[in-house]
Amino acid sequence: MSDVMDAAVMHGPGDIRFEQVPRPQCPGGGFVLRVDAVGLCGSDIRNLTTDSRRGDYPHIYGHEVVGTVAEVSSGVTAYEPGQRIYVYPEAHCLRCDYCRAGHHEHCTDVESYTTRPGGFAQYIAYTAKRVERGATFTLPEGVDPVRASLAEPLSSTYACVENINVRLGDTVAILGAGPIGVFLAVLSRMRGASKIILIDVAQERLDRSLAFDIDHRIDSDTVDPVEEVKRLTGGLGADKTISANPTTAGQQQALAMTRPCGAVVFFGGVPEGALTEIDSNAVHYNSLLIRGHYGANSMQVQRAFELAIDPVFPAEKFITHVLPLGSIDEAIDLARSGEALKVVLQPNPEKE
Numbered sequence: 001m002s003d004v005m006d007a008a009v010m011h012g013p014g015d016i017r018f019e020q021v022p023r024p025q026c027p028g029g030g031f032v033l034r035v036d037a038v039g040l041c042g043s044d045i046r047n048l049t050t051d052s053r054r055g056d057y058p059h060i061y062g063h064e065v066v067g068t069v070a071e072v073s074s075g076v077t078a079y080e081p082g083q084r085i086y087v088y089p090e091a092h093c094l095r096c097d098y099c100r101a102g103h104h105e106h107c108t109d110v111e112s113y114t115t116r117p118g119g120f121a122q123y124i125a126y127t128a129k130r131v132e133r134g135a136t137f138t139l140p141e142g143v144d145p146v147r148a149s150l151a152e153p154l155s156s157t158y159a160c161v162e163n164i165n166v167r168l169g170d171t172v173a174i175l176g177a178g179p180i181g182v183f184l185a186v187l188s189r190m191r192g193a194s195k196i197i198l199i200d201v202a203q204e205r206l207d208r209s210l211a212f213d214i215d216h217r218i219d220s221d222t223v224d225p226v227e228e229v230k231r232l233t234g235g236l237g238a239d240k241t242i243s244a245n246p247t248t249a250g251q252q253q254a255l256a257m258t259r260p261c262g263a264v265v266f267f268g269g270v271p272e273g274a275l276t277e278i279d280s281n282a283v284h285y286n287s288l289l290i291r292g293h294y295g296a297n298s299m300q301v302q303r304a305f306e307l308a309i310d311p312v313f314p315a316e317k318f319i320t321h322v323l324p325l326g327s328i329d330e331a332i333d334l335a336r337s338g339e340a341l342k343v344v345l346q347p348n349p350e351k352e
């Protein structure tokens with residue numbers, strides 16, 4: 001096996017070079033994965049195009065990884081060469097207070113994926129700590145690794161709709177028609193929501209969502225989304241509203257379009273330091289529940305994987321582009337423009 005590999009290496013904000021780097025050595029007690037598919041996430045785009053590491057470059061990002069075990073350290077029995085797995089990017093300790101309370105996403109001893117080289121490369125190494133903690137899932141025979149890579153972005157959206165108990169008869173409004181917003185819409189429908197309203201400032205993204213079973217689409221660039229949601233709900237507003245976009249305006253609109261006793265979720269992060277002005281009297285008099293959302297607990301991670309690989313889940317409609325890793329710049333443009341819904345990269349040529 002060659003001791004170099006292809007990788008998409010970030011040398012600075014927006015400076016991503018497809019180049020050859022040393023292939024990672026197998027860590028003692030760990031294993032090396034040949035990357036079959038790696039999704040391009042909105043957070044990857046933000047990290048790759050801003051000074052996300054405060055000058056600490058070069059770095060390889062990529063956290064939606066599915067691959068084939070290529071090398072295993074002696075003594076490791078949990079994995080064997082040839083086994084195809086999905087690796088959840090964070091390995092929870094399962095021992096801290098949050099883990100024991102079922103909130104693994106707030107693990108205080110998490111092995112974070114941002115500290116080590118990621119999956120925008122032909123190979124990725126995992127340490128003994130990962131072997132000990134797991135959070136890897138074996139793909140059944142015949143499951144497409146590209147489809148399985150959706151398990152990662154699906155996990156947090158799966159957790160969100162479960163945590164706020166989207167249920168039969170609910171009206172759900174979602175601000176943001178990127179992949180996350182559309183995941184939330186599809187999952188809300190699966191859970192029985194009767195009316196799903198998808199809102200975005202870009203008509204192009206709304207058009208992309210036409211492939212999915214969504215009841216109403218609102219272009220908030222031309223129509224007041226609060227008025228429109230009220231109109232579509234007989235003046236009441238949505239039962240559950242999820243802000244899945246990076247703006248403070250979206251969070252304000254979410255509050256204003258939710259009916260009394262409804263729930264509002266701040267799913268998408270806003271730029272660091274940005275503050276959202278809130279009419280706290282409206283929250284008070286309308287008995288609104290505001291909650292944040294981040295990540296998923298270990299069981300939700302597992303169930304999201306099981307759903308991603310289940311034929312009942314319309315993965316093929318989400319994955320609009322599959323490109324070789326060398327086309328990462330094009331992939332970023334496609335995702336940013338809204339032309340692509342979800343782009344998955346393949347660092348290695350597909351095996352027959």
Ligand SMILES: [Zn+2]
Pocket residue numbers: 041042043063064152153
């Ligand atoms: Zn992701």
Ligand SMILES: [Zn+2]
Pocket residue numbers: 092093094095096097098099100104106107108109110
């Ligand atoms: Zn923990």
